[in-house]
Amino acid sequence: MDLNYSPEEQAFRVEVRQWLSDTLPRDLSEKVRLGKRLTKEDSVLWHQLLNARGWLAPNWPKSHGGAEWNAVQRQIFEEEACLAHAPRVVPFGLSMLAPVLMAFGSEEQCQRFLPRILSGEDWWCQGYSEPGAGSDLAAVKTRAVRDGDSYVVNGQKTWTTLGQYANWIFCLVRTDPDVKKQEGISFLLIDMNTPGVTVRPIVLIDGGAEVNEVFFDNVRVPAENLVGDENKGWTYAKYLLTHERTNIAGVGFSTAALETLKDVAGKVQAGGKPLAQNPLFAARVAQVEIDLMAMATTNLRVVSAAAKGQAPGAESSMLKVKGTVIRQELTALLRRAVGPDAMAFQPDYLEGGDNVDMMGPEHAASAAPSYFNMRKLSIFGGSNEVQRTIITKAILGL
Structure with a gap:
């Protein structure tokens, strides 16, 4: 590949730099520059400003409201946004769940959730890690048992980043305990306002509480919130993790x-x-x-x-x-x-x-x-x- 920027790409960098200079609130940029903690309102404001410009979802196709940028454009924007001390865009809905829905979800799920991710109406968090299932993610024990048109979920997730702000969580749950552990996992979307969901903050060594424990006590989840096929969640999880690791x-x-x-x-x-x-x-x-x-x-x-x-x-x-x-x-x-x-x-x-x-x-x-x-x-x-x-x-x- 050609590692030199084309005139069009250089012009795009100038456009991004100018927009950031004109749009990024100075007080917000200063908080980021000095390493101060951002509030939910700070993140929502930046989300809305990017969405209004059409730059919130750079890797989404235009058919779903994304910018559909190429790889060079995305890297240019990331470089310029960070150098301008813009806040990090919260990735869970935009960069992690959305690609999974587009690749494996139903059309109804895409139509339901993708617009709400863009608008900011839904704030998503990730329900992967559990006590005893971190690096060995396939060892998740949170159970989801099918009961008619619902799944009944019981278990615990931990290290749930910004879960205190979220109203939805995408979870790996065990739907079949009697097979090889990678083959009995499903990918489920859970409304955090459902009875039986409890969020408890974890205070870190720096005094902040950006991560949480999430408990599920007989939480009923509509079966229509299952992404893809039952017991195929490990495939979807690996797909999501490739996007997460690149972002990290x-x-x-x-x-x-x-x-x-x-x-x-x-x-x-x-x-x-x-x-x-x-x-x-x-x-x-x-x-x-x-x-x-x-x-x-x-x-x-x-x-x-x-x-x-x-x-x-x-x-x-x-x-x-x-x-x-x-x-x-x-x-x-x-x-x-x-x-x-x-x-x-x-x-x-x-x-x-x-x-x-x-x-x-x-x-x-x-x-x-x-x-x-x-x-x-x-x-x-x-x-x-x-x-x-x-x-x-x-x-x-x-």
């Missing part, structure tokens, strides 16, 4: 984080000169930048192949591993650059408070929370150890 690579986020790191390292003094001039620190920054450039090229190849109908396999695992390692290294370097000032834990600042006495660089308050939060990247979406096994088997044949 986060080329745009790493690009923006690298710019922030360079800015801080250029201002912080170490031994009477900017930290950026320290040979050891500069070498680590240079290495992570080289890795990021290589990954960006690989990412472009993978999404370009996906746009031509080639399902990413081991490549998505490669991007997941390398992308998470890079993002973790960037947060580690930023915390190192900030130094002892990163030790102060100021939850009021992270929650958006402005009247907080700050010590050190402006990123000091968010450096440590961001570092600790990014530790999860090598676990969710399939742990990096599992991804390396996938790569070994698929590519090396071992």
